[in-house]
């Protein structure tokens with residue numbers, strides 16, 4: 015690191031609030047208990063990171079909490095080689111790493127598993143009981159009970175006031191986000207039920223086609239846009255102020271959404287096809303269209319999204335998305351705990367301060383880093399949740 019980089023100059027711009035002082039102190043205490051801190055990071059970088067709002071648009075920890083009784087309130091370490099699949103986030107590690115909140119994904123087994131379903135989810139469907147709307151509601155209630163038991167550490171966010179209060183009091187701001195409209199089983203009454211149980215984001219589709227939309231990853235669905243139900247669903251989501259998520263949605267479906275939505279929306283977890291050509295990533299044309307409509311793109315941390323490399327691969331995708339869509343489109347949507355193999359350096363939430371370091375080191379201005387870390391995501395959430 016050289017002196018004189020943009021992030022070193024505006025020291026006064028690092029507005030330290032009492033909350034961040036407390037968080038930094040807590041990090042120090044934890045380090046004192048044997049938990050590795052970030053000794054390899056310049057103190058200014060760590061301070062800047064902690065002072066910034068950091069928000070992740072997609073983390074799947076609830077799946078493991080429901081399926082394997084993983085306890086996100088307890089501290090864990092990754093247990094699989096390369097930190098694969100899961101055990102990548104919990105509340106103590108999130109706090110250490112300055113992660114202020116996330117949309118927690120709700121992965122639901124469809125009532126009828128279709129041929130194009132992801133193989134891993136086909137196996138999962140045979141093992142775990144529960145399907146469709148019942149499993150959606152069960153998982154929403156699970157989040158509610160975690161927030162009830164650990165009210166000092168996590169808030170189940172239902173509106174913008176909850177979000178801001180969680181951020182101001184240093185508690186993890188957790189939104190519930192359903193991965194796939196199969197979780198409401200083609201029924202708007204079910205959607206309203208999920209809203210009552212605290213659902214605040216909905217991804218139109220996951221890995222198999224459903225009553226609303228078709229996935230980008232299954233061959234044979236390229237021509238299938240949103241169904242009539244899917245189009246009605248968009249309107250009801252906007253009426254209820256549930257954030258629309260178009261991750262996993264096929265190209266014609268994305269076009270349908272872009273034509274119809276009024277409010278901002280998200281692509282909760284994806285990356286740039288222009289950097290790594292994989293079906294789950296977005297084309298440059300999609301990224302610029304999404305940016306034009308006020309949407310944000312949560313960049314994932316998995317190797318399948320980013321391609322070869324470590325944190326530098328994430329930075330390359332961020333640079334590309336910024337070039338194509340401008341800095342208002344940037345966000346994080348790690349997909350931690352979503353069965354991914356993370357790139358080296360971002361094995362778990364503890365990698366976040368290193369990500370900030372890498373962006374600053376690449377010459378990013380502090381304001382752009384702040385937007386990527388959470389500013390843009392929070393802008394959309396506040397506007398939609400109201």
Ligand SMILES: [Zn+2]
Pocket residue numbers: 193261262283352
């Ligand atoms: Zn996903």
